[in-house]
Amino acid sequence: MERVLRTYEEINEKIRSGKVVVVTAEEVIDLVAEKGVEKVAQEVDVVTTGTFGTMCSSGAFLNIGHTKPRMKIHEAYLNGVMAYVGLAAVDLYIGVTQPAKDDPLNKVHPGEFKYGGGHVIQDLVAGKDVLLEAYAYGTDCYPRKHLVTWINLRDLNEAYLFNPRNAYQNYNVAVNLSSKTIYTYLGVLLPNLGNAGYSSAGQLSPLLNDPYYKTIGVGTRIFLGGGVGYVAWQGTQHNPGVERTERGVPKGGAGTIAVIGDLKGMSPHWLWGMSIRGYGCSLAVGLGIPIPILTEEILYYCSVRDEEILAPVVDYSHAYPYGTGEILGYVSYAELRSGKIRLGGKEVPTSSQSSYARAREVALILKSWIQEGKFTLTQPAFPLPGVESGVRFRNLVERPASVNSELVGR
Amino acid sequence: MNATKKVVLRFPSDIADRPLVCELALQFGLRFNILRASISPHREGIMVMEVIGKEKEEIEAGLQYLRQEGIGVESLSQDIRMVEARCVHCGACVGVCPTEALFMEKPSYLVRYDESKCIACEMCILACPTHAMEAVI
Numbered sequence: 001m002e003r004v005l006r007t008y009e010e011i012n013e014k015i016r017s018g019k020v021v022v023v024t025a026e027e028v029i030d031l032v033a034e035k036g037v038e039k040v041a042q043e044v045d046v047v048t049t050g051t052f053g054t055m056c057s058s059g060a061f062l063n064i065g066h067t068k069p070r071m072k073i074h075e076a077y078l079n080g081v082m083a084y085v086g087l088a089a090v091d092l093y094i095g096v097t098q099p100a101k102d103d104p105l106n107k108v109h110p111g112e113f114k115y116g117g118g119h120v121i122q123d124l125v126a127g128k129d130v131l132l133e134a135y136a137y138g139t140d141c142y143p144r145k146h147l148v149t150w151i152n153l154r155d156l157n158e159a160y161l162f163n164p165r166n167a168y169q170n171y172n173v174a175v176n177l178s179s180k181t182i183y184t185y186l187g188v189l190l191p192n193l194g195n196a197g198y199s200s201a202g203q204l205s206p207l208l209n210d211p212y213y214k215t216i217g218v219g220t221r222i223f224l225g226g227g228v229g230y231v232a233w234q235g236t237q238h239n240p241g242v243e244r245t246e247r248g249v250p251k252g253g254a255g256t257i258a259v260i261g262d263l264k265g266m267s268p269h270w271l272w273g274m275s276i277r278g279y280g281c282s283l284a285v286g287l288g289i290p291i292p293i294l295t296e297e298i299l300y301y302c303s304v305r306d307e308e309i310l311a312p313v314v315d316y317s318h319a320y321p322y323g324t325g326e327i328l329g330y331v332s333y334a335e336l337r338s339g340k341i342r343l344g345g346k347e348v349p350t351s352s353q354s355s356y357a358r359a360r361e362v363a364l365i366l367k368s369w370i371q372e373g374k375f376t377l378t379q380p381a382f383p384l385p386g387v388e389s390g391v392r393f394r395n396l397v398e399r400p401a402s403v404n405s406e407l408v409g410r
Numbered sequence: 411m412n413a414t415k416k417v418v419l420r421f422p423s424d425i426a427d428r429p430l431v432c433e434l435a436l437q438f439g440l441r442f443n444i445l446r447a448s449i450s451p452h453r454e455g456i457m458v459m460e461v462i463g464k465e466k467e468e469i470e471a472g473l474q475y476l477r478q479e480g481i482g483v484e485s486l487s488q489d490i491r492m493v494e495a496r497c498v499h500c501g502a503c504v505g506v507c508p509t510e511a512l513f514m515e516k517p518s519y520l521v522r523y524d525e526s527k528c529i530a531c532e533m534c535i536l537a538c539p540t541h542a543m544e545a546v547i
Contacts, residue, residue: 053500054539110536187502188537195505272498274539284498284539339504339514351505351537355498356519 002295008379011045011292015376022046022370024363025209025291025302032303041299046370046377049209050223050288050362051201053354054185054274057165057236058283059095060121060263063157064132066090071144076134077101078120078151085134089142093162094120096273096283109278110183116281119273121161124153125225126268159263161225161271165235167287169207169255170242170311173198173331173341175348178317183278187351189316196313196341196350201359202306202333206289207255209302211248212387213240215291217380222259223288223366226270228375229261231289234384239393249304251330252312255384259287270362284354288362290370292377306333313343323395413466416445416529417473418489420482421455430479434461438472445509445529458486458529489530489546492523496542503534503543 014020021044023031028047031040062083072089076082080100083092096118105111123130134147153159174197176182176189183189186197202208210216220231235256242254270286293299310330319326331341336350369375385391419431426449434440441462449455463469473483492512499521503512511527512534514520534543 052498114541183536188506188533190506197502197505272540275541276539277536282539284500337514337519349505351503352501352514353539355500357499360519 002297008377012376015373020045022367024367025049025204028302029305037296037300041293041296044293047291047302048363048366049206050359051205052286052358053199054282055166055285056097056282058163059093060161062092062159064090065157069144070142071136072142073134074136078130081117081120097280099281113275113281118281118283122268122271122273125266125271161263162260164258165256166259167206167257168253170250171200171253173311173313174316176317177315182317184316185279187353193346193348196348198336199353202309204359210291213384214298217383219378219381221378224259224261226267227261227265229259231257232260233258237393240387241392249309251310286362288366290377309333412462414460414462415469416460416486418484418486419457423452423454425480426455427451434472440472486530490528491544491546493542496540498540502537506533506537
């Protein structure tokens with residue numbers, strides 16, 4: 001058992017007394033290079049991480065309050081974007097990838113996807129009025145059938161972000177081996193290896209600084225969308241068993257987290273509606289997690305550098321869409337962030353989909369919150385499934401069904 | 411000192427097969443660098459080029475000649491604009507920009523735009539997820 005340097009309680013006591021030592025996951029790299037892991041682990045109490053990028057599996061629950069007469073909403077739109085209402089009477093869930101009802105989608109390819117659920121959430125946190133249009137079939141206890149009204153975040157009973165999958169621990173690098181331009185969630189990809197799209201804050205990214213989930217677990221308090229949130233659960237597609245490098249860094253998309261937080265404390269600067277050409281709408285989320293330096297080992301993991309984090313290069317014109325699993329090679333985030341990678345003897349320019357500048361800003365804000373005593377750390381109530389858990393991400397095994405007469409979709 | 415100007419030339423279908431652009435060099439002593447072109451005989455054509463001369467007046471004289479021959483000449487400057495307030499500095503535009511007019515400044519990792527290098531190919535408009543790049547018509 002490794003020697004415990006400090007406990008959560010001791011760190012929080014130092015936060016309250018203003019004596020806590022906090023550095024970002026970027027700053028800790030130089031510190032460790034200069035002084036070594038042992039010494040820095042003695043000095044530093046908390047390392048802050050950050051990321052800001054498109055996170056499609058996101059959305060918000062809203063409770064709009066009851067109307068008079070009451071209404072059990074059966075169908076609803078927020079600024080023309082459909083919200084999910086298969087919940088209690090006036091509870092809604094607005095998902096970030098839902099495009100506006102009248103969006104032409106990809107009918108004229110590549111579609112623009114100008115406005116969707118992510119934009120609705122950004123407008124709500126910006127304090128803008130949002131148009132709610134709702135329909136119901138009417139019941140004895142909920143007779144109202146129609147509602148058109150402006151709503152505003154400040155008037156909602158509850159409004160909380162609940163993102164089923166955020167902060168992916170590493171991700172693919174997308175390229176295009178075909179002879180025509182393709183439009184993906186990792187950006188516009190030019191033909192014949194014309195460019196490469198990637199999306200991770202690398203050395204600043206939360207789960208890449210705690211690769212074995214030693215401190216990040218259910219209940220961890222985090223920076224979310226400019227406000228405070230919590231890790232609610234492992235994220236969907238959490239896949240801790242991915243092959244790892246010698247220092248434990250997964251060589252591809254691995255761990256994920258589901259997060260929750262009060263939308264009323266968040267900011268449109270950190271929840272940004274995205275329009276991804278030819279792909280769809282989404283939301284860029286600012287998310288940061290503090291890592292308590294409980295042991296030397298935890299600090300060692302926090303000192304990971306972009307050079308040591310490898311990402312798989314995948315052809316998004318064929319291997320990804322058809323799920324062949326083929327990997328063209330691995331590149332480091334240091335290479336990706338240099339602006340060019342080498343693939344098959346060719347120099348390929350890189351396009352990042354997540355903002356390193358914003359990731360750095362998240363880590364710095366979280367650092368200042370902790371230093372100012374505004375943010376204390378929580379001990380997880382329950383750990384995320386680790387490498388040993390056997391939890392793995394599986395593809396669907398289809399079992400074809402011949403029930404055409406009973407199908408209800410289009 | 412050299413003077414330069416980026417222009418968009420529009421060739422009506424009836425003159426698209428005539429050797430007119432070369433006259434910039436032959437008659438006016440101008441150099442030019444073709445940045446983008448789409449011209450086929452008997453069809454409307456478009457060409458984006460940078461014209462380089464000793465004096466601004468020389469360039470204007472050359473462009474005036476092209477106008478007289480029936481070519482539409484428009485200035486390219488200010489064609490693509492970056493709306494800073496909408497940029498989240500992701501860098502989605504950087505890898506698709508053919509001239510490095512859009513680049514990642516280091517160590518800030520902020521996306522910067524050098525208008526003088528822009529050839530108005532509009533790839534950034536396709537790539538930008540926040541509508542921060544727009545064409546000024």
